[in-house]
Amino acid sequence: MTMFMGLMPSFPVEARVYTDQSERRVSVPDNPQRLVALAPSITEIIFALGQEARLQGVTQFSDYPAAARSLPKIGSYIHLDLERIMALRPDLCIGIKDGNPKYAVDRLTELGIPVYVVDPRNLAGLMQSIREIGELLGASDQAQRLVADMQRRLDQIKALVTKHPDRPKVFLQIGISPIVSAGSNTFLDELISRAGGQNLAAGAEAYPRFSKEQVLALQPEIIIITSMTRGGAFEQIKAEWSQWPHLPAAQNQRIFVVDSDIFDRPSPRMIKALEVLFGLIHPELRSQLP
Amino acid sequence: MNLHQPPLLRRLVSISVLLTLLLLVSAVLGLGLGSAPPQLVESLGVLFGQADPQSMTATIIWRLRLPRVLLAALVGATLSLGGLVFQALLRNPLAEPYILGVSGGSAVGAILGILLGLAPFPGVALLAFVGSMATLLLVLILAAGRAASQKGSLLLAGVMVNAFCSAVIMFFISITQDARLHNIIYWLMGDLSQASPDRLALLLYLLPPCIVLIFLLARPLNLLALGEEVAMYMGINVKTVSYMLLVITSLMVSAIVCQSGLVGFVGLVIPHLLRLLLGPDHRLLIPACVLGGGSYLVLCDLLSRLLPSQGEMPVGVITAIIGAPLFILLLQRGRG
Numbered sequence: 001m002t003m004f005m006g007l008m009p010s011f012p013v014e015a016r017v018y019t020d021q022s023e024r025r026v027s028v029p030d031n032p033q034r035l036v037a038l039a040p041s042i043t044e045i046i047f048a049l050g051q052e053a054r055l056q057g058v059t060q061f062s063d064y065p066a067a068a069r070s071l072p073k074i075g076s077y078i079h080l081d082l083e084r085i086m087a088l089r090p091d092l093c094i095g096i097k098d099g100n101p102k103y104a105v106d107r108l109t110e111l112g113i114p115v116y117v118v119d120p121r122n123l124a125g126l127m128q129s130i131r132e133i134g135e136l137l138g139a140s141d142q143a144q145r146l147v148a149d150m151q152r153r154l155d156q157i158k159a160l161v162t163k164h165p166d167r168p169k170v171f172l173q174i175g176i177s178p179i180v181s182a183g184s185n186t187f188l189d190e191l192i193s194r195a196g197g198q199n200l201a202a203g204a205e206a207y208p209r210f211s212k213e214q215v216l217a218l219q220p221e222i223i224i225i226t227s228m229t230r231g232g233a234f235e236q237i238k239a240e241w242s243q244w245p246h247l248p249a250a251q252n253q254r255i256f257v258v259d260s261d262i263f264d265r266p267s268p269r270m271i272k273a274l275e276v277l278f279g280l281i282h283p284e285l286r287s288q289l290p
Numbered sequence: 291m292n293l294h295q296p297p298l299l300r301r302l303v304s305i306s307v308l309l310t311l312l313l314l315v316s317a318v319l320g321l322g323l324g325s326a327p328p329q330l331v332e333s334l335g336v337l338f339g340q341a342d343p344q345s346m347t348a349t350i351i352w353r354l355r356l357p358r359v360l361l362a363a364l365v366g367a368t369l370s371l372g373g374l375v376f377q378a379l380l381r382n383p384l385a386e387p388y389i390l391g392v393s394g395g396s397a398v399g400a401i402l403g404i405l406l407g408l409a410p411f412p413g414v415a416l417l418a419f420v421g422s423m424a425t426l427l428l429v430l431i432l433a434a435g436r437a438a439s440q441k442g443s444l445l446l447a448g449v450m451v452n453a454f455c456s457a458v459i460m461f462f463i464s465i466t467q468d469a470r471l472h473n474i475i476y477w478l479m480g481d482l483s484q485a486s487p488d489r490l491a492l493l494l495y496l497l498p499p500c501i502v503l504i505f506l507l508a509r510p511l512n513l514l515a516l517g518e519e520v521a522m523y524m525g526i527n528v529k530t531v532s533y534m535l536l537v538i539t540s541l542m543v544s545a546i547v548c549q550s551g552l553v554g555f556v557g558l559v560i561p562h563l564l565r566l567l568l569g570p571d572h573r574l575l576i577p578a579c580v581l582g583g584g585s586y587l588v589l590c591d592l593l594s595r596l597l598p599s600q601g602e603m604p605v606g607v608i609t610a611i612i613g614a615p616l617f618i619l620l621l622q623r624g625r626g
Contacts, residue, residue, distance in 0.1 A: 078472055079483065081602065083595075086350050087326035101473075103410050103484060111353060207468065 018136070021119040021129070022097045028114050029091050031138050036085055038095035038115070039077040043068050044267035045133055046094075049142045056088045064261065064269070080104045086111060094118065094133060096266075120266040122190050123154065130268065146268060153271045154194070157278050160285050161196035168281055170197035171220035171249070174260075176237060179210045187270065188226075188263060195277040196285075197222065216244055222281060223249040226260035256280050302574055309581035313363065316588040320359040321351050324595050325602065353487075361485040361549065362591040362605070363584035364493050366556055367501075368546045370583025373557025374564075374575055375504060375539045378515040379532060380441050383621070387543045387557040390448040390536065394455025395425025396547045397478060401462045404473050411489050411549075414477075418548035425451050426540050444536075480553030480606025482591050489549055500542045501580055507535060508572040515570065553587070553606045555613025560586055562620045 014030040036057040037043040043062040046055055052067065060076040062068045072088060075081030077099045085093065090113055095105055097119035105115050116136060118129040127147045134143020170192050174180045181201035182188035192199040200218045201208055215223075223241055227234050234257040242250045249255050258280075262273040279286045322333035335341040336348045372387025380389070388394075399421025403414035432447035463474060504511075510531045513521040518528050560583045561575070568574050587605070590612065594605040 075602070079476075079602070081325050083324050083326040083350050083354050086346060086354065089346055101410075103486075107486065111349060 018116065020117045021132075022117040024109075024115075024117065026114050026116050028116060028136055032092035032136065034088065034090045034092070035137075036074060036088055036090040036093045037062065038074075038080060038093055038100050039265075040064070040261075041096065041265040041267040042094045042118075042133075043071075044265060044269060045130055046137075048146055048268045049130070049134055049137065049139045051137050051139055051142075054137070056090060057085065064267075082107055082111075085113070092116060092136065094136075096120075121185070122187065123150075123194075123270065126266045126270060127151070129266070150268060150271045153275065156289060157194060157196075157274060160288055161194070161278075161282070164196060164282065164285060166282075167196060167198040168221040169200050169219065169248075170222045170224060170281060171200045171215055171218060173215075173223060173225045173237070174207070179212070179215065180207050181210060182206070183208050187266060191263070191270070191274050191277050192281075195274055195281050197277070197281040216247060219248055221248045221252065222254045223256070224277070224280060225255070225257045226263045227257045254280075298571070298573065302577065305568065305574055306577050306581065309578055309585065313581050313585045313588070316585040316592075317359050317363065320362065320588045320592045321355050323592060324350070324355055326350055357487050357490055358482055358485040358591065359588055360490055361482055361493075362587045364490075364497055365482070365546045365550045365553060366560075366587025366590075367580040367584040368497060368542050369553060369556040370560035370564075370579040370586070371501065371504065371576065372539050372543045374561040374572070374579045375511065375535055376557075377561055378511050378572065379535055380445055381515065381517075382445065383562070384558070385445075386554075387539070388452070388547070388552070389445065390540050391425035391429045391451040391455070392422040392540055392543050392547060393552050394452035394459070396422035396544060397552060398455050398458050398462075399424075400477050400548065400551070401459060401474050404470050404477065405462065405466065407470075410484050411486070415489070415548040419544050422540070422544035422547060425455065426537075426544070430536075476604050477551040479604040480551040480609070481604040482550055482594075483602060483604075485549075493545060493549065496545050497542060500538050501576075503538055504535065505573075505576045507531060508576050511535065511572045512570070515572070551604070551606065553609055555609045555617065556583060556587055556590075559613045559616050559620065562617065566620060566623060 015027045016030065017025055017027050020026050033054050034056045035046060035051070035054045037046055037055060037059065039059055040062040043055070043058045044064055046052060047065050047068065055068075055071060057072045057074045058068050059080075060073050062071070062073075072084070074084045074088070077096070078101065080100065082104060085108065093108060093113055093115045095115050095117045097117050100117070105117060108115050116133075118132065120126040120129045127150060130147055131140070131143045134140045134146075172181050172188055172192060174182065174188075182199070183201050183203045183205045184199075186206055189199050189202060200220055201210070225234060225237055238255045238257075241247060241255050244250055258273070258276055262269045262276070275289065278289070318334075318337065319330075321337060322330045332341075332347055333351055336343075336345070336351050341348060369387050373385070376385035376387060376389055377383060379385075396418040400414050400418035402421075403417035406413075408414050408417070429444065429447045429451050432451070433443040459478070463471065466474060510521065510526045513524050513526055514528065514532065521528050521531075561579055564575055564578045564582055568578055587609070590608045591605045594608045595602045597603065597608075
């Protein structure tokens with residue numbers, strides 16, 4: 001993050017010009033007090049930094065932590081309601097590049113609202129984004145502590161995985177119809193490999209589609225389904241996969257459903273997702289986690 | 291049969307004044323209400339200059355709601371006028387403004403633009419416009435050389451080209467896998483949420499001259515609606531006038547579709563409703579469709595912003611939910 005001090009004398013409050021992660025130059029007031037988070041992951045980061053008192057608005061599905069639910073809603077992250085955002089008079093909006101439509105970000109900027117866009121592509125990028133948001137909010141110390149804790153938990157799993165050469169074949173299923181998985185260069189791929197598994201969908205395509213027979217041919221030892229609707233729908237998919245006796249994951253009864261929120265959102269809870277995944281892929285090592 | 295005949299002129303003036311008032315009231319409601327807190331009373335203060343022009347309420351009204359209300363009015367006016375012209379020209383009550391392949395062509399163009407990751411404006415809008423112009427040309431070529439039943443072959447060519455475009459659209463949707471799917475579906479439903487001043491400029495230059503031109507052709511349109519032979523005996527150059535009307539109208543519809551997506555039913559409901567109220571004279575119906583259609587879509591857009599407790603829904607959902615039952619009712623009434 002490059003920074004230029006005092007370049008914007010016309011601003012009533014002291015402001016600094018930052019270059020955000022989408023290469024836009026954004027003038028951010030010192031110590032902004034009225035924040036709007038343009039994605040659930042940003043809401044989670046602001047709460048994790050202990051800065052929720054400044055948060056004036058969040059997106060429709062910002063449901064974590066529970067306190068976020070009672071904040072004013074500004075549409076979904078794909079369809080931002082610009083009118084509601086303006087009415088909250090934010091002095092800073094924080095958005096994500098992969099999700100918020102560019103035209104909405106541009107419109108807000110035109111209307112005089114600074115929008116700082118982050119673009120985390122992996123866990124290292126996520127930790128960098130947390131540090132940058134911490135700096136924007138004058139909460140660098142909290143950000144350092146949060147990132148250090150995430151790093152410590154990453155290192156613990158890394159140490160256990162490195163000692164253990166076994167890499168079970170994992171098929172991660174995001175969608176039900178069509179069947180969609182996650183290729184290389186995605187958070188999900190990184191989580192699987194860090195948790196000591198082998199991602200069967202690794203490849204150039206970010207979110208490749210599969211037919212049932214392709215999945216069977218890959219012979220996954222573990223099938224993990226990220227699901228927003230738990231219960232009935234999952235039992236059905238599990239039953240469908242279980243009817244194939246030659247499917248290793250069905251033989252070993254290793255078909256699991258996980259909470260998609262912690263896997264889909266680039267927020268501090270992604271470390272929790274990694275720990276869950278590690279527990280499912282290497283149950284024999286789980287007890288060694290402190 | 292001329293415009294200076296007192297009863298017609300008087301009716302024209304009174305209907306225009308009445309519908310202009312309706313449009314103004316709709317616009318004030320559209321500007322005064324929305325998803326954000328500034329409610330009608332506070333908004334009226336801003337509209338009539340009683341509030342600080344730098345305030346947030348003023349910014350919301352002038353810079354977010356005004357472009358949207360203007361776009362809704364232009365889209366509603368063009369679609370109603372388009373429906374009116376095509377229904378008269380093709381002598382088919384089911385003719386809608388997209389009938390000559392405009393909807394399919396622009397949708398294929400827009401979806402290509404969305405899949406290529408272009409900006410909604412000008413990228414996606416430009417491709418949508420090119421798409422609808424290309425299908426229009428294709429339909430005209432397919433229908434040419436069949437002078438015997440020119441109207442029938444135009445309709446047929448339009449329907450078939452639209453059907454082929456639907457196939458292409460289904461193919462695109464089936465291979466799309468991420469958030470762009472959401473954009474495509476909103477586009478197909480018709481959505482005004484991306485209105486902005488720079489998009490309006492073009493429409494404000496293009497549409498008024500086209501509307502005037504169509505109004506000047508109101509009398510030939512009256513005769514054409516009675517039948518081509520009648521028109522020919524009355525000294526109308528049927529082929530030239532028909533093609534002029536077809537091309538001008540499709541051009542207008544293409545220009546608005548590429549901004550709004552496919553807003554349905556406006557072009558069916560408004561002309562039928564007004565024809566039922568005002569009679570068959572296009573000299574009255576043309577201004578009435580422009581003003582009435584504009585008011586109707588401004589009000590529908592307002593509903594699409596107010597009804598959902600979270601965010602907003604595409605305006606095409608509202609026009610379809612209101613439009614389909616209303617259309618059935620109008621057809622029943624018309625038959626009785």
